[in-house]
Amino acid sequence: MENFTGSFTQQEPIPDEAIEAAVAVMRSGRLHRYNVAEGEAGEVALLEQEFAEAMGARYALAVASGGYALACALRAVGVKPGDRVLTNAFTLAPVPGAIASIGAVPVFVGVSEALVIDLEDLREKAAQADVLLLSHMRGHLCDMDALLALCEEAGLTLIEDCAHTMGARWRGRLSGTDGLVGCYSTQTYKHMNSGEGGLLITDDAEVAARAVMLSGSYMLYERHLAAPGAEVFEGVKYDTPNVSGRMDNLRAAILRPQLARLDAQCAAWTARYKVVEEGLRGTPGLTVIERPQEEAYVGSSIQFLLLDWSEEKLGKVLSRCAARGVELKWFGGAVPTGFTSRYDSWRYAPSEAMPETDRILRAILDMRLPLTFSLEDCALIARIIRAEVGAVHQSA
């Protein structure tokens, strides 16, 4: 019997070029983004400029975390304490957490079998809020054309959580460029790794200026290379609080060489995804998530469904795969464990029962595909899952 011995949480090392850039920042002692020598732009300002260019956005801001980027975007578009904000029931804790952090109230929208936001449920709930914080959870993009039409019709401002879709596209448009603001994470398990970190992009000058002020620019916004002109700040600088959450030059130095390699990394993830997907296809009792033609996804993780399986059988699949070295995460657990949790475990936020969503969440099995896995590793992982799902499926 074959076993897998790799680690699902082991990322690739930081590229040598990035290590050298980080060491140079440390030797300079100038780690704070606004601590720059005469004529020096600083790593953070350069990262913002390069990220804006890579995404085709007018403005970019680097911040302390993905969760910070989300909260900063919400504030910058004008969400106030007590406001309701629509968001996905299938997402991770920092998303409702960002809404709660500014005193606003999440309104959860259900998930479809394709693991994207349920547009019918969104339509029904749209009147309850002015803002949708759309989480492209696990890299699944919904029909972004239909979503934009719905937002337009319902007067919803769209903020995108692209923690899992940096580099992905819908009909050629980069994820994060459809909304008023696109937010990204550079935490270790995302598509670029600075330990912790976040980025946001927007084409709206006032939103960009507010975000810069919020992040804690003091009055040094003119040192930014991907921010609007000083005249835009005149209109917002006295009434936008400083909620410090800047990125530092050390992390930006680590990220810039990674940004240059982003496309190649995304292709490497997706190659791994396709091997696992092919290996799982046709397994009795297992539903592969069919990806739409319009979506160019980044396969940094893969999900499949065991729809309507009993908890007991699901538990057996998890433990049998684990015994052979394959770590699957289950979103159906009644109590949150590790990174998985569900809308009804965020008890600070009210939620109505969503039986259809619960049925999907109970069926989702989820697995990371770090780039330290080879294509052969991925084929082996798929064979193990296929065998164990098959064995449990057949058993009475």
Ligand SMILES: *Cc1c(COP(=O)(O)O)cnc(C)c1O
């Ligand atoms: C990681 C993540 C974030 C942001 O996370 P940070 O850890 O704050 O950088 C936001 N949304 C989703 C879905 C995530 O997985």
